[in-house]
Amino acid sequence: MNHPNQDDRNIHVLTSASVSMIHYVLDRQDVAMCLRSTTKIFSAIAACFLVTGTAASAETRALLVGVSGYTFGRPLTGPPNDIALMHSVLLGRGVAADNITVLADKLPDWASGLKVSGLPTRALIMAELEQLVERARPADVIHIQFSGHGSQQPEPPGRSQEPDQLDEIFLPLDVGPWEAAQASVQNAIIDDEIADVVRRIRQKGAFVWIIFDSCHSATMTRGAGENDVATRSVDPSLLGVPARVGTRSSEGAGRLIGRDAEFDGDLAGGFVAFFASQPDQQAKEFLHPTDLLAAERRQHGALTYNLATAMLQHPGATYRELAVAVLAGYDRSRQTMPTPYFEGELDRPALGAGSENSGRQLLAEQIAGERWELSGGLLHGLAVGSELSFRLPSELFAAPVATGIVETVELSRAVVTIRADPGTFLPRRLLGEIRSTVVSTRTTIAEPFSADGNEEEQSHARAALGRILATPSARDGVALEMAAPSQPADLRLRIEAGRIWILNEAGDWPRHQSSRRAQTTPSVRIGDTAEVTARNLGSAIASITRARNLVRIASHLSAARDSTLLVSSYVLRDEQSNSSTQPVTDRRDCPPLTARDTVPAQSIGVAAIETPRIHHCDVVYLSVQNQGEHPMDLTVLHVDEVGCISYLRRISEDPRLHPNQPARVVAVPYRTWNLRRNEPSSTGLERFVVIGIERRSVDELHTPFTFDFLAGSCAERRMPPTRSSITPPASASDRAIDALFDLGMGRSGLRNGTLQRTALSRAHVAVLRLDVRAPE
Numbered sequence: 001m002n003h004p005n006q007d008d009r010n011i012h013v014l015t016s017a018s019v020s021m022i023h024y025v026l027d028r029q030d031v032a033m034c035l036r037s038t039t040k041i042f043s044a045i046a047a048c049f050l051v052t053g054t055a056a057s058a059e060t061r062a063l064l065v066g067v068s069g070y071t072f073g074r075p076l077t078g079p080p081n082d083i084a085l086m087h088s089v090l091l092g093r094g095v096a097a098d099n100i101t102v103l104a105d106k107l108p109d110w111a112s113g114l115k116v117s118g119l120p121t122r123a124l125i126m127a128e129l130e131q132l133v134e135r136a137r138p139a140d141v142i143h144i145q146f147s148g149h150g151s152q153q154p155e156p157p158g159r160s161q162e163p164d165q166l167d168e169i170f171l172p173l174d175v176g177p178w179e180a181a182q183a184s185v186q187n188a189i190i191d192d193e194i195a196d197v198v199r200r201i202r203q204k205g206a207f208v209w210i211i212f213d214s215c216h217s218a219t220m221t222r223g224a225g226e227n228d229v230a231t232r233s234v235d236p237s238l239l240g241v242p243a244r245v246g247t248r249s250s251e252g253a254g255r256l257i258g259r260d261a262e263f264d265g266d267l268a269g270g271f272v273a274f275f276a277s278q279p280d281q282q283a284k285e286f287l288h289p290t291d292l293l294a295a296e297r298r299q300h301g302a303l304t305y306n307l308a309t310a311m312l313q314h315p316g317a318t319y320r321e322l323a324v325a326v327l328a329g330y331d332r333s334r335q336t337m338p339t340p341y342f343e344g345e346l347d348r349p350a351l352g353a354g355s356e357n358s359g360r361q362l363l364a365e366q367i368a369g370e371r372w373e374l375s376g377g378l379l380h381g382l383a384v385g386s387e388l389s390f391r392l393p394s395e396l397f398a399a400p401v402a403t404g405i406v407e408t409v410e411l412s413r414a415v416v417t418i419r420a421d422p423g424t425f426l427p428r429r430l431l432g433e434i435r436s437t438v439v440s441t442r443t444t445i446a447e448p449f450s451a452d453g454n455e456e457e458q459s460h461a462r463a464a465l466g467r468i469l470a471t472p473s474a475r476d477g478v479a480l481e482m483a484a485p486s487q488p489a490d491l492r493l494r495i496e497a498g499r500i501w502i503l504n505e506a507g508d509w510p511r512h513q514s515s516r517r518a519q520t521t522p523s524v525r526i527g528d529t530a531e532v533t534a535r536n537l538g539s540a541i542a543s544i545t546r547a548r549n550l551v552r553i554a555s556h557l558s559a560a561r562d563s564t565l566l567v568s569s570y571v572l573r574d575e576q577s578n579s580s581t582q583p584v585t586d587r588r589d590c591p592p593l594t595a596r597d598t599v600p601a602q603s604i605g606v607a608a609i610e611t612p613r614i615h616h617c618d619v620v621y622l623s624v625q626n627q628g629e630h631p632m633d634l635t636v637l638h639v640d641e642v643g644c645i646s647y648l649r650r651i652s653e654d655p656r657l658h659p660n661q662p663a664r665v666v667a668v669p670y671r672t673w674n675l676r677r678n679e680p681s682s683t684g685l686e687r688f689v690v691i692g693i694e695r696r697s698v699d700e701l702h703t704p705f706t707f708d709f710l711a712g713s714c715a716e717r718r719m720p721p722t723r724s725s726i727t728p729p730a731s732a733s734d735r736a737i738d739a740l741f742d743l744g745m746g747r748s749g750l751r752n753g754t755l756q757r758t759a760l761s762r763a764h765v766a767v768l769r770l771d772v773r774a775p776e
Contacts, residue, residue, distance in 0.1 A: 058137070059137070060090075062101065072177075077299040085308050086307075132144070132201060136205075145211040153166070153178070153190075155167050169185060172188075202267040211304075212274070271344045309381070316349075320347055327339075362374050362380065364418065364431070364432050370417050382434065383437065387405055389403055390402040390431065392431075400433075445482055446485050449494055452497075457526055463534075478546060488505075490548070494507070500537055503521070547639050565628070565765075571619070573615075574617035613773055624664050624690060626657040632692035635689075635707040688767070688770075
C-alpha cells in the first residue's frame, strides 16, 4: 500500500518530536545549528527508539471497512471520511502502510492517494478477517474498524445465546433481503462470526482493538426534515426480516461481538472494543468539526471523529483515557445522543502510545515574516486565538524561544503569527506546544420548520427569531446564529400545534414522550405578537444554550489529568429496577431515602467512561474528596436533557472542601415518573458537573465562592434573568474560572472563551453522565 500523496498529507500528523528533529537535521541550512546540539539530538533520538523499539518485535495490522452505497436504507456519506481519517491517524501512530488493509466502495477526494484493497463485500471482508487470524502472532496488535449500517435479525431456531434472541448484524455492500430458507439476511455479517474471528486471534496471543461505528437499534421518530445528521441503522423491516414478539434486553443487546467472545480466561491475547452507541440507541454521523463553516465540514461518524481527535491530542493515553476524551469530545460538539460504549482491558496503553510530551509537539514552518504554517488544526484542539509556545527542535527541554497565536485554522493545518524577543534567531522550523485552547460558545439555530405547513405560524416564528438575534437582551447575551433548516445547527425549531418546540441538533424528540409534550420537551406557545413570542422563546433558548455551554466548557476542563479533586459515583438500584434486565414498568411512589451521607454497601460503582442507566426510584451517590494541598470551594450542578441547570443545595451548607478530609457524600434520588400527572418526568442524557476551585490567598479563604448562580428555577423549563449583581472574587483571575463566570453572567456574547492550559491548576472539574429512563 502506498503512502498518502500530497492531498492525503493534509491530515497526516507527525506525532513524534524525533521525526521532526530528523527532518530538521536533514535541512542542510540548519546543519550548523544542529551540530551545536548534537548530544541533545542523539539523546532525544535514542529516547524515541527506546519508546518505539519495544513494539518492533511485534507487528500492528489494521483492517478498515467502510460501506456507504447501500441499496437498503439511506446511503451514507460518512464512512469514506471515517476510513481515510483513521488510516491517517494509524500512520501517524507508527502503523506501517503495508499493514493497513482498506475495504471501501468510495473514498473522499482529499484522500485520493489512499490505496483500496477491494470492495466491502461479505466475501472480501470475511477473507481479510481470516488473513488477520492466519498472520496473528503473540504480542501483535490487531485493529479492526467497521463503519456503516447495522441491523438485527432473529437468532436461528434452536439457538438462544443472546439475551434478547436477536443477532446483531453488520451490512456489507452486497447485503440482500431476508432469506427465509436460511433464516438470515442475505450476505449479512453476524455477530457470532466476528466473535469467532476475535476469539481465534486472541488464542494466538494477539491483542484485538475492534471499533464499530454502526448501530443495531430500531428507528426513532424524527422531529424535522432531512438535515446533516444521518443514522447508521437499517430497520429490519426494510430488509424483509419477519416481525417477532419480544422486548429488547437492556443488557448484552447491540454488542456485535457477543458477550461470549469478550473475556474468556483461557485466551492469551487481550481485547478492547469501542461501540458508537448503547444497545438501544442509534449511531449517528454528523458534519464535523462544528467550529468550521458548513461548507468546510465533512460528514463523519461521531465515534470515529472524536476518537481520531482523542488519539491525536493524547498520544500517550490508555484506552480508558481515550474513552474519556471521546466522551468529552461528544460534549464539546454538543451531541446529545447516542452514548458510546467501551469495554475490555481499558487500562492498557493504546495502540501506538509513545511519549506523551513528544506527541504534543506540532511542527511549524515559516511562510514569510511572522507567518508560519503549523502541522496541526482543529483535529488537534486548535482554534482561532489559540496560543502556543515554540522551542528549537534541537532544544526540546529548554525554555521557549517564541510565542504564537493561531490566525486561521483548518482541519489539520493552521497559520500562526509567531513573535520572539528582538535579536532572537529563529530557524525555518520550530516545534510548538499548545498553551491555551479556545472554547466556542456560539450556538447555531436552524430556521423554524412547520410540521403542519402553516406558513403564517412559520412567518411569525421567523420574525420572533429575527428579533432575538438582533437584540442581545432578548437572548440574555448568549451568542446565537441562524442557519437554514437543511444546514448544520445546534438547535432546531419545530412548529406544531401552536407551539415552537426546541429540539436537538438531529431534530429528535426526547426518547420518552408524555401525553403533554410540553412537560418533556422545551417549547413556547406562539404569542399574539412576534415581540411576545420573541421574549418567551429567547428566554428558553438562552436557558438551553447556557446549559450546553456549561457542559462544553466543563468537558474541556475535565479532560485535564492529575486532578486532585477525586469524584466517584455510585448507583443504588431500586429493588424493582435491579430484579431484571428488562425495561422497568413499575410506576409506584418511591420509598424514602435511608442513607444520605454514606454510600450504601450494596451500591454499584460507576467508572468515569460509563453512562449508567438510571431508573425510577434509583439513587445516585456522589463522593467528593479534596486530595490536594489547598482548600477548594465546591459546586455541584445537575444538567438535564432539556437545558435545566439545578444546584445541589445541600452543598451550600458548607461548600469548602479541606485537604485530606473524609470524602463528602451527596445522595440524589431519582423520580422519573410523575405520579400526579401519571406520565414520565424529564429523562434522557443528564449530567452532573462538579467544580472545585482552589482557594489560596487570605481573601479567598475568608468567603466561600460557588457557581450556584449558573442555576435557577426550572419551572416551565426556563431560567430566571441572570443576577448581574454577582461578581467573582477579585483574585479569581484564572481564565477557566472567568469562562464559567461569564457563562453564568450571560457575557458569552463574544464568540469564544479562552481556557489557559497552564492556568488550569486552580479549576478542577468532573463531568458525570447518566442515561435516565422512565417506566414503560
